[in-house]
Amino acid sequence: MLDVQSTEKPLTHVKSKADLHRQVNASGSWTIAQIEALFALPFNELMFRAQETHRAHFPEGDVELATLLSIKTGGCPEDCGYCPQAARYDTDVQASKLMDLDEVLMAAKAAKAAGSNRFCMGAAWREPKDRDIEKVAAMIKGVKALGLETCATLGMLEADQAEALQEAGLDFYNHNLDTSEDFYRSVISTRGYQERLDTISNVRAAGMSVCCGGIVGMGESREQRAAFLTQLANLNPYPESVPINHLVPVAGTPLADQKPMDPLEFVRTIAIARITMPRARVRLSAGRQELGRAVQAMCFLAGANSIFYGEQLLTTANPEAEEDRALLAELGLKTKQSCKSEVLI
Numbered sequence: 001m002l003d004v005q006s007t008e009k010p011l012t013h014v015k016s017k018a019d020l021h022r023q024v025n026a027s028g029s030w031t032i033a034q035i036e037a038l039f040a041l042p043f044n045e046l047m048f049r050a051q052e053t054h055r056a057h058f059p060e061g062d063v064e065l066a067t068l069l070s071i072k073t074g075g076c077p078e079d080c081g082y083c084p085q086a087a088r089y090d091t092d093v094q095a096s097k098l099m100d101l102d103e104v105l106m107a108a109k110a111a112k113a114a115g116s117n118r119f120c121m122g123a124a125w126r127e128p129k130d131r132d133i134e135k136v137a138a139m140i141k142g143v144k145a146l147g148l149e150t151c152a153t154l155g156m157l158e159a160d161q162a163e164a165l166q167e168a169g170l171d172f173y174n175h176n177l178d179t180s181e182d183f184y185r186s187v188i189s190t191r192g193y194q195e196r197l198d199t200i201s202n203v204r205a206a207g208m209s210v211c212c213g214g215i216v217g218m219g220e221s222r223e224q225r226a227a228f229l230t231q232l233a234n235l236n237p238y239p240e241s242v243p244i245n246h247l248v249p250v251a252g253t254p255l256a257d258q259k260p261m262d263p264l265e266f267v268r269t270i271a272i273a274r275i276t277m278p279r280a281r282v283r284l285s286a287g288r289q290e291l292g293r294a295v296q297a298m299c300f301l302a303g304a305n306s307i308f309y310g311e312q313l314l315t316t317a318n319p320e321a322e323e324d325r326a327l328l329a330e331l332g333l334k335t336k337q338s339c340k341s342e343v344l345i
Helices: 017-024 032-040 043-057 101-113 130-145 159-167 193-206 222-233 263-276 288-301 321-331
Strands: 064-072 118-123 149-153 172-174 209-211 214-216 241-246 281-284 306-308
Touching (some): 032 043, 043 263, 064 101, 101 130, 118 172, 130 149, 159 193, 172 241, 193 209, 214 263, 222 263, 263 281, 263 288
Parallel strands (some): 172 209
16 A cells, blocks of 8 residues: 655654645645545544644634525536536426525625624526626625625636626635546536636636535545545645535436445545645535534544535535534534634533
């Protein structure tokens, strides 16, 4: 088995955050073989390494609370095999028009009152039209005025559209890779992998932070999960925010009958995301409700430090806010908003 730390000193010998970042991967890039070797580590060893990395870069141990609002639901022309918003699939999701500005701001105020730090706006488009960008820009300005960080996921972006969103004050743009390049065509045929990379490049060039992750448990192999994490970790720079979704099979979609992923394999995936992208916010996203409290607790131990918070995550259920607060309090975890004060109660 390849020694994943063959070019570095043991993590316990690292003296500073900067040293840790250099030593985690001295070559500056990860290989699939290195990440497969991380997957193969004894569970306790992997968790130990992930926790060391996490403590070095996030000494407060705080958890970011983010709220995601679907500002335009359903009717998407794409064929993503996991997505109930695709117009071609017979699901319970009903297509709707873009929400009004006042509705969005009302939702943002409620999210802030509930303790969220970041407000994310998602629209089921393949790519937005310029008139859509103008409307979303007004939403971004309004949400920013409330004192929240802003994020949007609107599909593919041209360079000028990314610049317009940045000028409106958008902090993060989400555009997931979804999976590894070699498994991608098993799930999606209406958008190429390179098109996803091009959008991320446009977001970076415009000066925004990148939110980029994917979905695991879609039938991919461990090697393909390793390839997916390798691609993320080798983005230059790697994303500031990394949402890891656990597939939620939805009736009417091609992946409706996909068997659940082993929960410990999911925890391993979180741990490896933390090790390979040490400064990123690693977010537990879709599928948290299915994982249960114990597995979520292990994910926090593995280095997850962001969650989507609230009752709804686009079109699938999300643990309710009170349940989230109770779990964080039981684990003694602080929120990003309260990290300089008392433990969340």
